[in-house]
Amino acid sequence: MIQTIRSYLFIVQMYVMMLVIGLAFFPYALFKKEGARLCCKTFSRYVFWTMGWMVGIRHEVRGEVPEGEVLIAAKHQSFLDIMMIFTALPKAKFIMKRDILWTPIIGFYAKRLDCVPVVRGKRGAAIGKMVADVQAGRIDPGQLVIYSQGTRVAPGAKVPYKVGTGVLYEQLNQPCVPVATNVGVFWPRKGMLRRPGLAVVEFLPAIAPGMERNAFLAQLEQVVEERSDALMSEGGFDGVHN
Template sequence: MRTVLFRIFFYGVSIILVLCVPFAALFGGRFLRAYSNFWAWTMQWSLHAIVGARLRIEGTVPEGQLLFAGKHESYFEALELTRILHSPATVMKRELASIPLWGWAAQRYGTIVVDREANATALRSMMRAAQAARASGRSVLIFPEGTRVLPGEAPPLRSGFAGLYRALDLPVVPVAVRSGSVWPRKGLMRPGEIVFRFGEPIPPGLPRREIEARVHAAINALNG
């Protein structure tokens, strides 16, 4: 019943918000980012009120321009982290960017589009977009394992993360997430606690093998 009620309410509100995006976009990127934060707040409120989910944040949410690397188990962190982190430029799969209206709005918001099976040209395009985000003063958020995974799964990082780390030359803040037990990729939602754990910033300039190992371990710190 919780799952059904949440889907009716949240997805019903989401359809209205997405349909109104073209009007929000007329007021510029800053207003569109505030609009997105309202959507994230609506999601968090409905998840708490209807499903019985609670969010707990461990560690300190750092300030300044950073590269955030997060675990991805549910749709929750894809929206909520953008609100908590003050609207970073988020790396998004091209399949999502191709959705009518939603994809257009996401690119107006300032997302960075990447192909899942990226060739060299696509990766260079992603780097240019990321560097433009840095030049504008925004942080960047990436889910380096590439897609949502089940709780306990720890696939290797996608190759694009190391290139992004090198190109941006920013400290990396890993974010471990436990959300899949409350909002699973498939199946019924359950009351419980969603956890975001912010790790210590990792300095730029490390060798690829070292940065990938450190980030992979940190974002999977809540597994099990």
């Protein structure tokens, strides 16, 4: 019961501060992309601080964090892995659902950070739009983050990896850095309860460009799922879906 109350208080104050920090940085972010990036990293670090003492979630980033132009293919379990990946990378921009652009505060900052919106359910058009937007965005180099399963996935659930990551890998001809995580064990994709423990995001060795698409996707899925399973086991996951 105490953890549930703490979780509710943590979530309420988090969204209040999202509004406060977002509005405070708005003038800077409106004219400078650096302002938008600083705002989002400031908010994320605030969340990391409060989740530690309010609900007992510690966080850790492992592996070699890339700094150049690379494709990041990440496991996605909750809002927490977005914040951890974004804060770790120098210039992250995400491929995301187009609907997010209309979300207060988040939508404005997503636009300022050159995130790439796609329409879900229209696979062919979405992939073409992804490639076109990414190529156009080369004037502002950074790390393009895609969630290969296309959605948040609960610990223990099996969701296939979508072809969009393979298309981007071929078109961009860049290294792809897989990312594993266990954050869903502590910060689930649904529900209000936050569980204490060590949330980890781990950058894995890069996959060099030039592989055949299906072989690439098979290798990507294997390394990300195996390492995520190990991290979830480390975090005490018992095999029951959140």
